[in-house]
Amino acid sequence: MPCRSAGPGPCSPSPSEPRVLLYVVRRLGQSVLLLLAMSMIVFLAVYAIGDPVELLVSPQATQAEIAATRAAFGLDQPLTTQYGLFLANALHGDLGRSFIFHEPALALVVSRMGATLELALSALLIATTLGIALGLIAALHSDGWIGRAIMSGSILGLSLPTFWVGILMLLCFSLWLGWFPAIGRGRTGDVFGIASSLFTLDGLRHIVLPASTLALGNTALTIRLTRSGAVEVLQSEFVKYARARGLAPRRILMVHVLRAVLIPLITIVGIEFGGLIAFSVVTETIFAWPGMGKLIIDSIYVLDRPVIVAYLMVIVFLFVVINLVVDLLYRLLDPRIGAN
């Protein structure tokens, strides 16, 4: 590589089009490789553990019937051929049929994805707005009792197990106070063909508890990141200058400080979104939220392998897409990243 120096200089020209394109192509390539690796792991693990034929034939089947079934499903082929077939089918969106629901596994998982995504998005919204607001307050009053209280609270928020918070929320706000319904998704509303609990009052009442539970850890993290970023920015020259120029403190905070704090936050928020989708497994189980997470737990109980495979492939795919988007967004927002 001819130049490894970061920052502007004769050595690093402004990010030109082909370079960005190259980067995108390389990242896309990595993503595809990751998906391939995951499909291999899943394939090997599922087919290494137990013989699927045992699940397909009756216990009284003769050797000839077992052999016939084996041949009918292509299970007598070499492993590489089977994997090729699995991959080809997967690319056509065919990951097998659920043993329990007798539906295509992938369609089943995707049909539950909406509920999970709306939960994760709501949690992300709560965590980001609340986290940034509290983080800024903590930065402004870093020596006062408010700042200390917020920081202590955030430590607690980071160390509390999610499922335990969920149980306490359920107990307090649903069983004892009766403010919110305890389980389920409530009524969903249709907007532009998308069914979501966010579009009805009943649905909104149902989503408050699970979304807040899911948001807790991320709120705490966002508070800490916002505060440490804001404390640094508040001491910087440009903020001092803005103050000296007589800008309103409110404007300095909301425009200048916030902008500087937001860039690193976006990466975290993006990565955390993936974490929220994964962690919704816990929240969905507690609040009986009919999403992907509850589906995978139920499927593990009954060993519904096609659904397990479909869930794993879908969630890894989601992760890859989220990471890709965050990476590209980050480069777009902070041109310094692209210099190397």
Add this chain to the structure above:
Amino acid sequence: MERDRSPFVLACIEFARSPMAVLGALTLFVFVVLALIGHWIAPQNPYDLRALDIMDAQQPPGSSSMDGMRFLLGTDTLGRDLYSAILYGLRISLTVGVVSTAVALLIGAMLGLLAGWAGGWVEALIMRIADLQLALPAILVALILISLAGPGLGNVILALILVQWAVYARTVRSVVLIERRKDYVTAAVGLGLPRVRVVIYHVLPNCLAPLIVVGTVAVGGAITLEATLSFLGIGLPATQPSLGLLIANGFGYLMSGAYWISLFPGFTLLAIIVAINLVGDRLRDVLNPRLRR
């Protein structure tokens, strides 16, 4: 006399300056002792079916059994004394957390040493795999493993090791990269000491401080993750009732008002995790003066 004291004693004195951390350490000590002697001080063996009486089921805290035994924290749906069940669960939760962390630390540290010292493709390979693992949240890695390999004690510990090793590998590698350029290492190598000896006796001790800090907090994380998996019903089997499993067993009865079956194991779990985090936070300040604010 200050300089006569060993670094260990100095660290202890520094540690004790924070009352919260001391409180955390004391709490932790009590829990560890309870976990160790729990089987002797428990009023009953909660998993000996002959000791249970279904007539004692779902008794609220403080009530007495049919034959006069006190249920300090109430009983569950099988008439099991919750205080005894928590003492038994404590041992399982702590054991799983500590064992998995210790194994992960050992594996991670070895791989980190190897990566930092060997460099080249070995380093690239180990660190890329570590990156990949760290890019996925712990719960997802555990979920992938459990859903492919099935629940059970062995697989839970395997999952906990799998989600932890990369952090230690990274920590150790970063220290090794700094240390290997220092004069004492060059001197030791120049003296003709075997490389393995230099790495193990001279470089590794420098990694201990950060490893202790990361490892302490990680035990809390491991206990939480195990409890989460067990709560979801994909962790430990019913024959190894950890705190998470106790909480899960009581969860179904929250609605019917028997709140204590879930709450007391939950608060125990919470106390352990908060105590571990308090200690870990203080250790970070004491052992790494650069981070002190």
